[in-house]
Amino acid sequence: MLPFLAIVRLTCRSAIRSNVFRTLLFLLALSVILIPNTIKGDGTASGFIQLILEYSLGFSGAILAISVAWVCCSEIASDVESGQIHLILVKPVPRPVVLLGKFTGVLVIHTALLVLASAVVYGFVMYQFMRQDFPAEERQRVENEVLTGRRLIPPDKPDFAALAEKELKHRLETARMDERAAIEQKIAGNNRRAVLDAIERELRFRNGEVEPGGVIFWTYSGISEKTPDPLFLRYKLYAGTDGSKNQETTYGAWLLRFVTRTDRGTDDKPDFTENIVSLPPEEIMTKTRDEFGIQDTILRMGGAPDEIRRNVPPQLMKDLTDRLVKNGTFMIGFRNYDRSGKKIILQEADGPYLMVRETGFLNNYIRAVFVLFLGILAVALVSSALAAYFTLPTSIFLAASYGLLCIFSVYLLGTIAEMDASSLSAGDKVARMLSEGVFFLLIPVRDFFLTSELATGQLIDFARIGRLIFYDILLRGVPLFLAGMLLYSIREVSLAMKR
Amino acid sequence: MEEAAVGGDVRPPVVSAVGLTKVFRDFWNRPKAKAVNDIDFEVREGEVLGLLGPNGSGKSTTVKMLLGLLYPTGGRLTVFGKSPRDVSIKRSIGYLPEETYLYKYLTAFETLDFFASLFNLPSADRKKRCEQLLDMVGLAHARNRPVGEFSKGMARRIGLAQAMINDPALLILDEPTSGLDPLGCREVKDLIQMLKKRGKTVIVTSHLLSDVEDVCDRVIILYGGKIRAQGALTDLLSIERKDRITTPALPPDVMKKVLTVLRENLKDDEFHVDHPRMTLEEFFLDVVNKAKVEQVETFGARSSGHIAEYLSEGSEGNKADGALLDRLAGRVPEPETAPEPDEREKAEAKEKAAEQQRLRSLSKDREAEAAAQKAEAELREARAKLSDANDKLKDLLGARKKGGE
Numbered sequence: 001m002l003p004f005l006a007i008v009r010l011t012c013r014s015a016i017r018s019n020v021f022r023t024l025l026f027l028l029a030l031s032v033i034l035i036p037n038t039i040k041g042d043g044t045a046s047g048f049i050q051l052i053l054e055y056s057l058g059f060s061g062a063i064l065a066i067s068v069a070w071v072c073c074s075e076i077a078s079d080v081e082s083g084q085i086h087l088i089l090v091k092p093v094p095r096p097v098v099l100l101g102k103f104t105g106v107l108v109i110h111t112a113l114l115v116l117a118s119a120v121v122y123g124f125v126m127y128q129f130m131r132q133d134f135p136a137e138e139r140q141r142v143e144n145e146v147l148t149g150r151r152l153i154p155p156d157k158p159d160f161a162a163l164a165e166k167e168l169k170h171r172l173e174t175a176r177m178d179e180r181a182a183i184e185q186k187i188a189g190n191n192r193r194a195v196l197d198a199i200e201r202e203l204r205f206r207n208g209e210v211e212p213g214g215v216i217f218w219t220y221s222g223i224s225e226k227t228p229d230p231l232f233l234r235y236k237l238y239a240g241t242d243g244s245k246n247q248e249t250t251y252g253a254w255l256l257r258f259v260t261r262t263d264r265g266t267d268d269k270p271d272f273t274e275n276i277v278s279l280p281p282e283e284i285m286t287k288t289r290d291e292f293g294i295q296d297t298i299l300r301m302g303g304a305p306d307e308i309r310r311n312v313p314p315q316l317m318k319d320l321t322d323r324l325v326k327n328g329t330f331m332i333g334f335r336n337y338d339r340s341g342k343k344i345i346l347q348e349a350d351g352p353y354l355m356v357r358e359t360g361f362l363n364n365y366i367r368a369v370f371v372l373f374l375g376i377l378a379v380a381l382v383s384s385a386l387a388a389y390f391t392l393p394t395s396i397f398l399a400a401s402y403g404l405l406c407i408f409s410v411y412l413l414g415t416i417a418e419m420d421a422s423s424l425s426a427g428d429k430v431a432r433m434l435s436e437g438v439f440f441l442l443i444p445v446r447d448f449f450l451t452s453e454l455a456t457g458q459l460i461d462f463a464r465i466g467r468l469i470f471y472d473i474l475l476r477g478v479p480l481f482l483a484g485m486l487l488y489s490i491r492e493v494s495l496a497m498k499r
Numbered sequence: 500m501e502e503a504a505v506g507g508d509v510r511p512p513v514v515s516a517v518g519l520t521k522v523f524r525d526f527w528n529r530p531k532a533k534a535v536n537d538i539d540f541e542v543r544e545g546e547v548l549g550l551l552g553p554n555g556s557g558k559s560t561t562v563k564m565l566l567g568l569l570y571p572t573g574g575r576l577t578v579f580g581k582s583p584r585d586v587s588i589k590r591s592i593g594y595l596p597e598e599t600y601l602y603k604y605l606t607a608f609e610t611l612d613f614f615a616s617l618f619n620l621p622s623a624d625r626k627k628r629c630e631q632l633l634d635m636v637g638l639a640h641a642r643n644r645p646v647g648e649f650s651k652g653m654a655r656r657i658g659l660a661q662a663m664i665n666d667p668a669l670l671i672l673d674e675p676t677s678g679l680d681p682l683g684c685r686e687v688k689d690l691i692q693m694l695k696k697r698g699k700t701v702i703v704t705s706h707l708l709s710d711v712e713d714v715c716d717r718v719i720i721l722y723g724g725k726i727r728a729q730g731a732l733t734d735l736l737s738i739e740r741k742d743r744i745t746t747p748a749l750p751p752d753v754m755k756k757v758l759t760v761l762r763e764n765l766k767d768d769e770f771h772v773d774h775p776r777m778t779l780e781e782f783f784l785d786v787v788n789k790a791k792v793e794q795v796e797t798f799g800a801r802s803s804g805h806i807a808e809y810l811s812e813g814s815e816g817n818k819a820d821g822a823l824l825d826r827l828a829g830r831v832p833e834p835e836t837a838p839e840p841d842e843r844e845k846a847e848a849k850e851k852a853a854e855q856q857r858l859r860s861l862s863k864d865r866e867a868e869a870a871a872q873k874a875e876a877e878l879r880e881a882r883a884k885l886s887d888a889n890d891k892l893k894d895l896l897g898a899r900k901k902g903g904e
Contacts, residue, residue: 006616010602017604084600087661090566091617092589494568495523 003093004101011105015071024067028113031059032120036128045129045138046146050455052125053146058451060117061372065445068110068376069383069403073395075102076387080496095489103384103481110376118369122362140310144230144293148457149364150355152234155218158207164200208346210336215255216346217333220354225328228314228321233332234291234456235352237284240342247288250344253281255333256294259326272326281337289456291355294332295320330354358459367460368450374468375448379403381477382443385484389491402442409442441480443472511580513669513700514542514565518574521560521724534560536724537574542702544668547695549715549732550704557724558704559597562673565702566594578669590618593667597674599658603647607638607657610646614661631807632660637686651678659687666810670694670701676710681783688714693806709780712736745775 015021036052076099079085088098129142168187172180187195210216223231239250255278265271279301284290298320299309308316324330332352336344346352382402387395416432416439424432447468450460521535535557542548550558563569564576567583579588601610611629620628633639636656641649646657655678662670672691676684684707691701691714705711711718712732719729728735749757754772761770777785 002619003617006613010605010613013604014602082600083596083598084602086566086568086596087594087600087614088617089568090589090592090594091614091665092586092619093617094586492569494563 003091004097004104007088007093007098007101008105008108011075011102012109014075015106015109018071018074020070020074021067024063024070025113028060028063028067028117031056031063032117032124035059036121036124044141045132045134046142048132049125049129049142049146052121052128053455054451056121056124057118057368057372057454058449060114060121061375061449061451064110064114064117064372064376065379065403068106068380069399070396071106071110072103072380072383073387073392073399075106076384077390077392077395080493081391083497085493086497089493096485099384099388099485099488103380106384107377107380110380111373114369114373114376118365118372122365136306136310144296145232145291145457146455147361148357149359149361149367149459150232150457151358151459151461152351153220153222153354153356154351155354156221160200160203160207161196163203164196167199167203168196204348208348210252210334210344210346212336212338212341212343215333215335217255217331218352220330220332221328223325223328223330223354223356225321225325228318229357230296230312230317231294231321231324231330232291232355233294233352234289234355235346236289236350237286238345238347239286239338248286249283250286250342251281251337251339252284252344253335253337254279254297255335256298256324257326257331257333258323260323270327274326276333278335281335289350294324355458358461361457364454364457364460367465368454371448371450371460371465371468374465374473375445378443378448378472378477379445381473381481385480388484388488391496403445406442406445409439409444410446412439441476443476447472511544512541513544513546514540514576514578514702516540516561516574516576519561519564519571519576520573521557521564521569522572533724535564535571538721538724538726540719540726540729542700544700545695545698546717547691547701547703547715549711549718550702550721551706551708551711551718552704552721553706556721558721559673560724561721562671562702562704565671566592590665591668593662593665593670595655595658595662595670595672595675597677599654601646601654601657604645606643606645607633607649608642610657611660611664615664618665620665628664628807628809631809632663635663635690635807635810636660652680652683655679656683659690663807663810668699670699672701672703674705674707675703676705676707681780682787684710685780685784690806693810697810709778748774 035055039048039051039055042048079088079102085098089095125147129139129147134142172183175183183195208216233254237250237252239248255276257274257276259272259274262271262273279297295312295317296309299312332354334344334346338344379399383395383399386398386402389395390398412435416435453460517539519535519538519540520533522530523532523534525531538557538561550561552558560569564571565578565583567585567589570584576583579591581588602613605613608629611632612625615625615628630639630642633642636659638653638656638660641653646654649657655675659672659675662672670691672687675687675691679687688710691703694701695714695716701714703711703715715732717729717731718735720727758772
C-alpha cells in the first residue's frame with residue numbers, strides 16, 4: 001500500500017506542476033467565478049439560475065474532462081519516454097500498481113477540483129438566489145422548477161407493435177384486390193418485420209398529431225396519492241409540418257380530468273365519476289420547452305390569492321390531488337385551436353412529461369456532480385489505457401480522437417440505426433456491423449453532462465446513474481483500462497525511451 | 500577473499516547468463532541491430548564485476564536486461580535464480596542508471612524518501628536512511644533543495660544514494676563515476692570496496708578504465724555485443740615478460756653500476772630508467788585533502804566521508820555482526836589485526852620485496868653491502884607506505900565508527 005500511495009502522491013505533485021494543467025486550472029477558475037458574474041440570462045430569475053448551473057457546472061466538467069485526459073497521458077507516457085520510470089520499475093513494485101497509482105493520482109486531484117468547483121457553483125447559485133431581489137412569483141417558480149429534483153414520468157404508451165399488426169391486418173382486409181397483391185408481395189419472406197416497423201414508426205408519429213379542433217389525451221400511471229406533491233407538465237409542441245427553425249405562436253387548451261369519489265365504492269375498491277374540464281385556451285410558443293404546475297394553474301384560474309398559491313396549505317393540495325389522481329393515474333388532454341388550421345404535433349421524445357418532486361435540489365445537485373465524476377473517471381480510464389502503451393503525442397492524439405468520436409457517436413449511431421437494413425448490400429452490411437462494433441467501444445461522453453437536467457429541476461434517478469456505471473464504466477472503461485494495464489506490464493519500457 | 504570470489508564456485512551465482520542475445524527490431528519487426536550477441540557469463544556473490552566496452556558495445560543493454568527493462572531475444576538470464584522480470588528479486592537490487600532520471604521538483608530528501616517508500620520501509624526507518632545517505636553522499640546541506648537545481652555531479656550522488664536505499668545485495672552501477680569530480684570518484688570507489696567487504700555483489704559498467712581497475716575483481720570486455728575478454732584483473736593485466744624496479748633516488752655511482760649491469764645483460768632499447776610519477780588522481784586528491792584540512796569553503800557536494808550507518812552495519816564497525824555475515828556468506832574471516840590493505844597495495848609490497856632480491860643479485864658482492872642497506876631502506880619505505888595505507892583506511896573506518904556512535 002505504501003508504494004502505491006507514494007506513487008499517487010508523486011503523481012499529484014507532478015500534475016500540479018504541469019503547464020497545461022495550470023492553464024486549464026485557470027480556465028476552471030474563470031468558469032466558476034467569471035461566468036456566474038457576467039451572464040445576464042433572459043431576465044427571469046429561473047433563466048438566470050439555470051444559466052449559472054448549466055454553464056458554470058457544464059464548463060467545469062468539460063475543462064476537467066479535457067484536463068484529466070491530458071494529465072493522464074502526460075503522467076503515464078512522459079515518464080516512460082524520459083526514462084524516469086526506469087528508477088521506479090527496478091523497485092519491487094508490480095507494474096500494474098505503478099499504473100494504478102498514477103491513474104489514481106490524476107483522478108484524485110481532478111475529483112478534488114470537481115468537488116471544489118461544484119461547491120463554489122452551488123454556493124454561488126444559493127447566494128444569488130437569496131440575495132437578488134426577484135419578485136415573489138419568480139422566486140416561487142425557481143423553487144418549483146429549478147431548485148428541486150423532479151421525477152419525469154412519461155405518458156403510458158399504447159402497444160405500438162400490436163397496433164401495427166392490427167393496422168396491417170386492417171389494411172389487407174380493406175385493400176382493393178390489386179393493392180392487396182402489392183402489399184402481400186411486400187411482406188413476403190423476411191420483409192414482414194420491416195413493413196411492420198415502418199407502420200409502427202408511422203403510428204408513433206401519428207400518435208402525437210392533433211388535427212385542428214381535435215383533441216389528444218395522455219395517461220400517467222404510478223403517481224403516489226399518499227404524499228400529494230405539486231404536479232408539473234413539461235411539453236414542447238410543433239405547429240404544422242414545416243421544417244423551419246423559427247418559433248411561432250399557436251393556440252390550444254389543456255383539458256383536465258377531474259374525478260369525484262362516489263358512495264358506491266369501498267375503501268379498497270373506490271368508485272369514481274369523471275368529468276373533463278377545459279382550461280381557457282392560451283397562446284403557446286412552438287418549438288420551445290415549457291412547463292406549468294397543474295394544481296397551481298387550477299388555483300390561478302380559480303382566482304386564488306397569491307399568498308395561498310405561493311404556499312399552498314397541505315389540505316388544499318391534498319384535495320386538489322384527490323380530484324386529479326385516480327387509482328394512481330393522472331390524465332390530461334390537449335385541444336388544437338390553431339388560428340390558421342395547422343396540425344399541432346407533440347413528438348414522442350418530448351413527452352409530454354408529468355413531473356413530480358422526489359428530492360431536494362442539493363440531493364439532485366450531488367447526483368449531477370457524481371455523474372460528472374463518472375464522466376471524468378471514464379475519460380481517465382480511456383486515456384490511461386492509451387498512455388500505458390503509446391507515446392505522449394500519440395496517446396494525446398488518440399485520446400482527443402476518441403473524445404471527438406464519442407461526442408459525435410450519438411449522431412453517427414442514429415444514422416446507422418435509421419438505415420433500412422433490408423435495402424443494404426452485403427458490403428454495406430459488413431460496414432455497418434464494423435461501425436457498430438467500433439461504436440460499442442465508445443463511451444458517449446454527452447451522457448455524463450446532466451447539467452441541463454439539473455437546471456430544469458429534473459431528477460437524476462439512480463437507475464440512470466446505474467446504467468452509466470454499468471454500460472460506460474464497467475462494460476467499456478474498465479476493460480479498456482485493463483487492456484492498457486496488460487500492455488504496460490509486458491512492454492519493454494526501455495525501447496520507448498527518447499534519447 | 501579474491502580466491503573465494505573468483506575461484507570458489509561454492510557460492511551460487513547472483514547472475515547467470517547463457518547464450519544471452521538481444522536483437523532490436525524496427526517497426527516491421529525486421530532485425531535492426533544485434534546489441535548483445537550470444538554471451539555467457541556469471542556473477543558470483545560478493546564479486547565486483549566490471550563490464551567494459553566502448554560506446555554501443557552492449558553494456559547498457561545487458562544491464563537493462565538484468566533489470567527486466569528489456570527482454571532477451573534469446574538465451575537464458577537469471578538474477579538470484581529467477582527471471583529478471585520477477586518483482587520479488589528487485590527487493591535486493593540497487594540500480595544507478597547511466598543518466599540520473601529524477602523528479603526535478605522533489606527535494607533531495609523527498610527523492611530518497613519516495614524511493615524508500617517503494618520498498619515499503621516504515622517511516623522512521625526511511626527518515627533515518629535518507630539522512631544517513633544524504634550525509635554519506637555529501638548532500639546533507641542540500642537536503643531541502645529541489646534536485647532540478649542540482650549540478651550533474653550532485654544529481655549523480657543522489658542517484659547513487661537512491662540505489663543504496665534498500666541496502667541491496669546486488670548493486671548495478673551504470674557509469675557510476677560519470678559527471679563526478681575525482682573526489683567523488685574516489686568516494687564511489689571507496690563505497691564499492693566497502694560493499695565488497697560486506698559481501699555485496701556489484702556490477703559496474705564504465706569506459707573509464709582506471710575506475711574499473713581500482714575496484715573490480717573481474718572484468719568482462721564487450722565489443723559489438725560479444726565478450727572479447729574476461730577474467731580476474733590481476734591475471735589479465737600483469738605482463739609476465741617484463742619486470743619493474745622502483746627505488747629511492749639512487750646516488751650517481753650506484754645508478755652507474757646498475758646501468759652497467761643492465762647494459763651487460765640487455766640491449767639499449769630493452770630497458771629505460773626514469774622517475775616514477777604519481778597518477779593525476781593521487782595528486783589531485785592530495786591537493787584537495789590539504790585544502791579540506793585548511794577548511795576552504797565550497798558550495799558543491801561536501802561528503803562527510805561517513806558511510807551510512809545501516810550500510811556499514813556488519814562490516815568492521817561491528818565485528819560480531821561482521822563475523823555472522825561472513826559465516827552466512829561462507830567466507831573465511833579476515834585477520835582482525837588491522838583492516839586489510841587492498842589488493843593493489845599488497846601487490847606493491849610483494850613487488851618491493853622482489854625488487855630487493857633482484858637488486859642484490861644484480862649488484863654483485865662488492866656492492867652487496869651498500870645495496871643491502873638501500874634495499875633495507877626500500878623495505879622500510881614500503882612498510883611505511885603500507886602502514887600509511889592502513890592509516891588511511893583506519894581513518895575511513897574510524898570516521899565510520901564515529902558516525903556509528
